[in-house]
Amino acid sequence: MNVFVINSGSSSIKYQLFKMPSTKPVCVGLIERIGLPNSGIIHKVYTDGEEKVISLTFDIADHEAGMNEAAKLLTEPGIGVIQNPDDISVVGHRIVHGGETLTKTTIVTEQVKAEIKKLFPLAPLHNPGSYQGIQVAEKLFNKATHICVFDTAFHQTLPEKAFRYAIPQTFYLDEGIRVYGFHGISHKYVTHKALSYLNNSEAKIITIHLGNGCSMAAVNAGKCIDTSMGLTPLEGLIMGTRSGSIDPSVLIYMMTQLGYDINQVSNILNKESGMLGLTGYSDMRDIKRLIEEGDPNALLAFEMFAYRIKKYIGSYTAALNGLDAIVFTAGIGENDVLIRKMICREMDVLGIRMDGDKNNLRINAAHEINADNSPVKILVIPTNEELEIATECMELLNEQKALQVN
Numbered sequence: 001m002n003v004f005v006i007n008s009g010s011s012s013i014k015y016q017l018f019k020m021p022s023t024k025p026v027c028v029g030l031i032e033r034i035g036l037p038n039s040g041i042i043h044k045v046y047t048d049g050e051e052k053v054i055s056l057t058f059d060i061a062d063h064e065a066g067m068n069e070a071a072k073l074l075t076e077p078g079i080g081v082i083q084n085p086d087d088i089s090v091v092g093h094r095i096v097h098g099g100e101t102l103t104k105t106t107i108v109t110e111q112v113k114a115e116i117k118k119l120f121p122l123a124p125l126h127n128p129g130s131y132q133g134i135q136v137a138e139k140l141f142n143k144a145t146h147i148c149v150f151d152t153a154f155h156q157t158l159p160e161k162a163f164r165y166a167i168p169q170t171f172y173l174d175e176g177i178r179v180y181g182f183h184g185i186s187h188k189y190v191t192h193k194a195l196s197y198l199n200n201s202e203a204k205i206i207t208i209h210l211g212n213g214c215s216m217a218a219v220n221a222g223k224c225i226d227t228s229m230g231l232t233p234l235e236g237l238i239m240g241t242r243s244g245s246i247d248p249s250v251l252i253y254m255m256t257q258l259g260y261d262i263n264q265v266s267n268i269l270n271k272e273s274g275m276l277g278l279t280g281y282s283d284m285r286d287i288k289r290l291i292e293e294g295d296p297n298a299l300l301a302f303e304m305f306a307y308r309i310k311k312y313i314g315s316y317t318a319a320l321n322g323l324d325a326i327v328f329t330a331g332i333g334e335n336d337v338l339i340r341k342m343i344c345r346e347m348d349v350l351g352i353r354m355d356g357d358k359n360n361l362r363i364n365a366a367h368e369i370n371a372d373n374s375p376v377k378i379l380v381i382p383t384n385e386e387l388e389i390a391t392e393c394m395e396l397l398n399e400q401k402a403l404q405v406n
Contacts, residue, residue: 003020278301
């Protein structure tokens with residue numbers, strides 16, 4: 001079955017095509033800078049173990065124009081992987097925010113789209129692009145079943161003591177202001193991989209997703225009991241451009257004493273803070289280069305980044321009442337040897353002991369980097385959100401078929 005996975009953002013669309021049940025994509029694409037100058041597509045096709053890369057630069061006015069170009073590449077003679085758009089059986093859409101009503105993978109209906117639209121204020125950078133992606137894809141792949149997979153869904157198992165904020169309860173009851181958590185598709189994927197690797201479905205694990213956006217989750221027997229991001233992806237860890245958790249009085253001070261308005265404060269916290277605010281760079285590779293050059297601000301930023309994660313590991317170990325493994329994933333988590341070392345350093349009290357030689361190895365599969373005598377496993381597991389989306393789409397369809405048979 002052809003399952004086309006779409007991750008639609010405000011100015012970009014990522015996509016992959018799977019011929020399920022195969023877990024390897026037959027093509028991968030990225031449409032960038034939609035509506036901006038120098039937009040274009042990078043489209044990769046995998047056939048007979050070989051990769052063909054098509055890179056095109058031209059003006060792409062909107063999401064519909066971008067997806068039309070992707071459909072042409074999917075069907076183009078010589079590089080096409082399908083005959084026509086009707087060959088797509090399922091389209092899986094990544095939706096960042098599902099709120100409290102969209103809590104599991106679901107088939108797209110007009111009611112579902114209306115709920116996604118209602119959540120625009122809670123995810124203004126993500127849900128509008130995802131909504132537009134659904135609208136466009138429904139036209140282009142009109143014979144397919146369209147399914148939404150929500151980044152917030154994995155965190156819906158949080159107990160109320162973990163997801164409520166200590167503010168007047170009307171803000172939760174009337175406005176839905178609570179912890180929702182994000183990166184849930186990634187956390188769910190690596191959780192299942194970790195439980196399988198450990199051969200222990202009851203394991204207590206902490207998953208650490210480190211990319212430009214960063215988040216952590218405390219998972220007990222496959223269920224998330226706490227997570228670092230909150231109402232929005234701003235809370236929690238220090239990130240590429242986001243501040244992470246901060247005393248709310250800092251915001252009040254910035255507005256009442258320094259004269260910033262709310263939009264300026266939001267822009268500073270989301271786009272000008274984090275590693276960028278500390279060093280002038282948001283990319284860890286640039287910051288590591290500065291460290292090698294002896295830049296004290298870069299070293300401090302790295303230490304702050306690691307320290308915040310260490311504190312969450314400690315608190316989540318307490319919340320779980322024990323710990324079997326920690327899991328590093330995503331771009332930084334999977335590839336940055338130094339940051340993993342700094343996070344795991346001086347964590348013996350929690351039973352976390354790293355093997356430096358294992359940490360230096362580059363393995364594109366689940367593997368452990370802990371010392372042999374470490375009570376807690378330290379795992380590195382490559383995430384695969386697109387495969388998780390495709391898998392969840394198939395699971396939903398299979399469940400529906402089973403219900404129809406019964």
